[in-house]
Amino acid sequence: MEMAELTALLTPDGLRLLDELPPVDSAADVARVVSRLRAAGHSPDLVSAVVGQSRLRARAQAKFGTFAQRMLFTRAGLEQATRLEIAARHAGRFRDAGLTSVADLGCGIGGDAMGLAGIGLRVEAVEADEVTAAIAAYNLAPFGDVVSVRHATAEASDISHVDSVWLDPARRTVGHSETSRTRPEDWSPRLDWVLDLATRTPAGVKLGPGLDRDLIPADVEAQWVSADGSTIELVLWSGALARAGVRRSALVVRGDAAWELTAAADAEDEPRRDLGAYVHEPDGAVIRARLIGEVARALEAGMLDERIAYLTSDAPLTSPFVQSFRVRDVVPADPKALAKTLRDRGIGTLEIKKRGVDVDPAALRTKLKLRGDASATLILTRIGAKRVALLADRVAAS
Template sequence: MDTSELTALLTPEGLRLLDEAGPIASTDDAARTVSRLRAAGHSLDLVSAVVGQARLRVKAATKFGPFAERMLFTRAGLEQATRLSIAARHAGRFRAARIDSVADLGCGIGGDALGMAGIGIRVHAVDADEVTAAIAAYNLAPFGDAASVTHARAEDVDLSGTDAVWLDPARRTAGHSETRQVSAAEWSPSLEWVFELLKTKPGGVKLGPGFDRAQIPDDLEAQWISADGSTIELVLWSGSLAREGVRRAALVVRGSDAWELTAPADTPDVEVRELGAFVHEPDGAVIRARLIGEVARALDAGMLAPGIAYLTSDAALTSPFVSSFRVREQLPADPKKLAQALRARGIGTLEIKKRGVDVDPAVLRKKLSLRGDESATLILTRVGSKRLALLADRV
């Protein structure tokens, strides 16, 4: 969305047309709506903005639920926005630390600011992009004076009236649609500036889950977060927002439920052991936080192989921090022999999981020519130079 489209949309007529358009989920629906609105005499900028927003609202429902129906977006802003359920958890940490006002520096479309304002925290949202800041202002307007938005660089904001900061450095090229990731040296604001600010203010900074661990300052709490099976972000917490004695945390969220594993430092992996009756795959947040050892001890499990994030045990135990599989049998790893074995067992539906082996599951699936009514999970990995193909069932 460019400035002319936003200007056309942010009018009584534009917002009325957007509400009347309803959800637009397909290209055919979009084409029909464009034809109808243009035939009614509406400008190209307005039609483009209305149809674009109606399509983005459909996509945004996965992150914002029913709230998406009354929000505005850019494509890049939606991709980078924190889903509302996670933003609410971030806001809850500020509230638990008795923080009343937060400066959201790099607010994007306002996802995290919504979570804060929604529980009564005064939030001042800031974004360096004019269109994005305007969209954030629209999304936060229902909160009145409790939420304000400024178009400015994070580095230029007066923070004297705020208790804490929330930062989401721009990690992609500027733009509202197609963007690309840039190196940490090009982030805005810079990491150096962010880390210096966190020395003076309690705060949190949202980063990608693959952030270089060597750059994490020792005095910050690092919390990796996964949601519904995907590891989505790393948050570094400072000051009163960092929990005493916690430097590594893995927060696992599934739907409305959440579990967290914390430790004062990385946890050493447990010893390797022979394949047992069960294989456990740690959640991505646990792997990123390097807390596999904590989970393994709770499951009475060992590593299946050095440096590969699979655990194995004989105990019929599982936990929210792993996906557990009961091993049926070990099959040949050779694709032709594997295909024969699966057909002999009537397996037509197969989940393929792999770690430590160079295998493209999509390519392998074609080679297997699956047929049958049975279902199973195939775990592909290695122990040393030996490849393993384990037929298993989810627990």
């Protein structure tokens, strides 16, 4: 969003027009609404702003629920924003550590600050991009004096009067042509500056889950977070925010429920074992945290292959840290023979999962020409040098 669009939007008439707009989902909806608003005499900047915000509000429902309908967004800000339920969990750690004030350095559109302020912490939010800072101020206005928002850089901010910091370095550019900043030295603020600050004050640092593990300091707690099956972030906790004896954590959130696996270090994997009655796929946060061995021991399971993140066991145990599948049979991996096997069994609905093999599930599905009323899961992987295909059924979580 450009400043001219934001200026046009942040008026009583502009906000009223946005709130009255019907859902704008498709390209056809955009064309129709733009034509109608321009014909009604609204300025190009206002039309662009309200249509863009309507589309972003629809997308933001997944992260902010009903709150999205009173918020404003940028595309880059929404992309990087923390889901509200996850932000609330992070905020709880500050409160549990006895901290009362937080500098949110790089607050974006204000998602994390909402979580912090929502439990009564005093928040000083700082954002380097002028448009994004204005949007954060709008989104955080309902919290009153407990939150302040400043347009400034993290590096230039005085944080001597707060007792902790939250940092979410910008990993995308702002504006209409957002691009990813893949190198930590290009983030805003730079990762080395962030990590240095974290050595001097209690800090939570939100990063992408695929961060090079060699960049993680030895004296912080590294917590990988998944939500509803997707690994969404890595948070580094320092000082009073890091728990004693914990250096690795996998937090798995599904809906309103959450489970956590913690350890003092990367867990040693269990040895490989022969295929059992069940195959277990560890959650992405568990894999990233390298805690597969902890889960394997709890399930009395072993690795299906030393290099691939599948476990196998004979016991019908379930865990929130894995998706479990009961193995029906080993079936042919060749597409033609596999297609015949599935047709013979009347399988018309097939979930395809893969690890360690170069397969395009969509292309394979076309080749299989599925038909029938039965359903199953197909697991494609390798055991040693051999490519294997397993026909299985999902086991419902207990």
